[in-house]
Amino acid sequence: MTDILRVENLKKSYDGFLAVNGVSFAVQQGELKALIGPNGAGKSTCFNMLMGQLKPTAGQVFFDGENVTGQRPREIWRKGVGRTFQITGTYQSMTVIENVQMSLISHHRKLFSVLPRAWKLYRDEAFEFLETVSMADQADRPCSILAYGDLKRLELAIALTHRPRLLLMDEPTAGMAPxxxxxxxxxxxxxxxxxxxxxxxxxxxxxVVFAHAHHIMVLNRGELIADGSAAQVRNNPQVQEVYLGGGTLFKEAQDA
Structure with missing residues (x-):
């Protein structure tokens, strides 16, 4: 399979402290890959460098074979990389479908030329994205009254509007019921x-990780300590020790 994302020796330092230290990995086309680790391991810092919110101290990021290291987030987004965040950022005063329409208007580069008639634009296309996330029946509901799980699904629909080839999802299920x-x-x-x-x-x-991820990476103190299948990660002694304090949760997952 083809690597859609390749990261080489990525580092980020703050006043001599290495938040991310020499991380290298790849994500293949059509792969669902998890990046896990304890709080403070460097996961969000790593994500922010991939999407351009932070500039690496060293290392390189390649998307579809192109070096995108240090490019601005919108430039990387235009190339086909989407992102969702831990905290949803929808327009609460708008309806569900209007949020998706606004994203489509931005994607089609018409944000500043069509605002008086924006509510009419790309409505059918917006419905298609809402159908993808099973929210078409809530299209005309205000975002302000949605359940948190529905807001997360709406955010996913918005992220899909520019048809990304790679989607970065930072804590997609944070705050949701099991x-x-x-x-x-x-x-x-x-x-x-x-x-x-x-x-x-x-x-x-x-x-969530073991049920759905094709492969799993584990960060600890800014360093990648494991990258493999669920079974390989479960059985990795270093992962069991530093991430789960002896592997109790891994063993429970195996026994379930």
Whole structure:
């Protein structure tokens, strides 16, 4: 398979402290890959360098074979990289479908020329994205009254509007009930399978990770200590020791 994302010796330092220290990995086209680790391991810092919010101290990021290191977030977004965040950022005063329409208007570069008639534009296309995340029946509801899980699904629909080839999802199930977490990640897995989108996601819920990720990477203190299948990660002594304090949760996951 082809690498859609390749990271080489990525580092980020703050006043001599290495938040990310020599991280290298690849994500293949059509792969659903998890990046896990304890709080402070460097996951969000790594994500912010991939998407251009932070400039690396050293190392390189390649998207589809092109060096995108240090490019601005919008430039990377235009090339086909999407992102969702831990905290949703929808327009609460707008309806569900209007949020998706606004993203489509931005994608089509018409943000400043069509505002008086924006509510009419790309409505059918917006419905299609809402159908993808099973929210078409809530299209005309205000975002301000949505359940948190529905806001997460809406954010996913918005991220898909420019048809990314790679989607970065930072804690996609944070703040959700356990059943809603599994449902959202099953939806993501279906999108990966049906559309061939690659997804790299960070996550603390091990049930979500082991149920859906094709491969798993583990960060600890800014360094990548494991990268492999669920079984390989579960059985890695270093992961068991530093991430899960002896591997209790890994063993529970195996026994479930």
């Amino acid at each position: 059943s809603a977490r599994i449902a959202l990640m099953q939806l993501v897995a279906d999108i990966v399978q049906d559309q061939g989108v690659s997804v790299l996601f960070t996550e603390h819920d091990m049930d």
